[in-house]
Amino acid sequence: MTDVEHPDTFYGLPVLTVSGPDRQRTGPRPAADAVAWRLESDWDGDTTFAALWRHFLDTVDTSQVRALLIGPWWASEYESIAPVVGLLAGDADRFPSLRALFLADVVGEECELSWLVMSDITPVLEAFGQLQELTVRGCGEENDGSSLALRPVRHTSLRSLRFESGGLPSGIVRAIGASELPALERLELWLGVGEYGGDTTVEDLAPLLSGAAFPALRHLGLQNSEIQDEIAAAVASAPVVAQLESLSLAMGTLGDEGAQSLLSGQPLTHLTSLDLHHHYISDVWMDRLGSLLGRDRVNSALDEAAYADPEEDGTRYVAVSE
Known part of the structure; x- marks a missing residue:
């Protein structure tokens, strides 16, 4: 897909991908406000996005997270992004510093743009009143x-x-x-x-x-x-x-x-x-x-x-x- 790619930086921060508890990078984690966190399900494994989300909340100081990207959110078959929107909105109070959000940072090798199962994304704007940047793909x-x-x-x-x-x-x-x-x-x-x-x-x-x-x-x-x-x-x-x-x-x-x-x-x-x-x-x-x-x-x-x-x-x- 021409012009569709994963950004290397987002909100001026380098992007760091987190795929699940069993695929964590070795070495110390960066400070929560030093990177843009990209979450993607282990879509060729067993980690659901809900499990990844809970792991992220438990292991990262989300009060300091400034930028967040949502990559592939399905574990096997393509699923609606609606539950992801629900998780984001429901836990908005855990992200008082969030200023930038990218919904569906997905490229053709992961899913064609027209195959992404989207939803009403209004709840994220309603929940994150401090948000300065929103990108949506789909x-x-x-x-x-x-x-x-x-x-x-x-x-x-x-x-x-x-x-x-x-x-x-x-x-x-x-x-x-x-x-x-x-x-x-x-x-x-x-x-x-x-x-x-x-x-x-x-x-x-x-x-x-x-x-x-x-x-x-x-x-x-x-x-x-x-x-x-x-x-x-x-x-x-x-x-x-x-x-x-x-x-x-x-x-x-x-x-x-x-x-x-x-x-x-x-x-x-x-x-x-x-x-x-x-x-x-x-x-x-x-x-x-x-x-x-x-x-x-x-x-x-x-x-x-x-x-x-x-x-x-x-x-x-x-x-x-x-």
């Missing part, structure tokens, strides 16, 4: 209550919110737009494709683009979308752009039409970074964007799934879907 293709979901919330500490998805449900986008997040500085949404539950429209993005929802917002990423040209057209006249320092329209199907919209819209010269990596823009229009902003401020990198000239069969692909 799709929303199921309609049986096991897909990714979010309800509108008020959260005064959250500064960074990131959803990595091959199909982000429009309900999540609307819930974000209806939330009160006065401290939010960074918002990144991988919108994905309809096949995997990505049904967001430009109209769903309107509250985010208005500039009124999040006064502190400085980075906006509307990425990995099959309607990237439409999004670019909306961004070209969106009030929120004036307050941004960086913008990402990367990983999607952005082509010449979208590039023209950006060039004919409001000024973008105040941006320190415009990320367009994985695109379908011709060299002519990319050169014009580079000339306008400065080539050092435009990320125009291509990868094996994107082609500068897609006219051979007209098919465009987002970077991350399944």
Whole structure:
């Protein structure tokens, strides 16, 4: 899965993976606040996530833990993340220092993005009022209550919110737009494709683009979308752009039409970074964007799934879907 990987650092801390009592590293443990703790079930063994969680609470001073990542949580067959969300919310008082949380730090070798069995993740935001950074990975293709979901919330500490998805449900986008997040500085949404539950429209993005929802917002990423040209057209006249320092329209199907919209819209010269990596823009229009902003401020990198000239069969692909 392009662009989907385990982070080496999280919240500025090196990531340390804990897999279970029988797989502990030798030597002394680091201080609880010195690393970002990544918990993963012994999914090729017998350790359940519940047992791992209890072991973690018993052996680490969780009052000092600042960052936590949840890796594979199933012991054998894929299971819903709902019980994990329940454990986190239920033991929130054990983590007064927690500032960063990553739900479903899972890569393709462990489980494809669209196979992750997700749930409503609102309880973690409600339980951790001190949280500053939340990253969530997973799709929303199921309609049986096991897909990714979010309800509108008020959260005064959250500064960074990131959803990595091959199909982000429009309900999540609307819930974000209806939330009160006065401290939010960074918002990144991988919108994905309809096949995997990505049904967001430009109209769903309107509250985010208005500039009124999040006064502190400085980075906006509307990425990995099959309607990237439409999004670019909306961004070209969106009030929120004036307050941004960086913008990402990367990983999607952005082509010449979208590039023209950006060039004919409001000024973008105040941006320190415009990320367009994985695109379908011709060299002519990319050169014009580079000339306008400065080539050092435009990320125009291509990868094996994107082609500068897609006219051979007209098919465009987002970077991350399944």
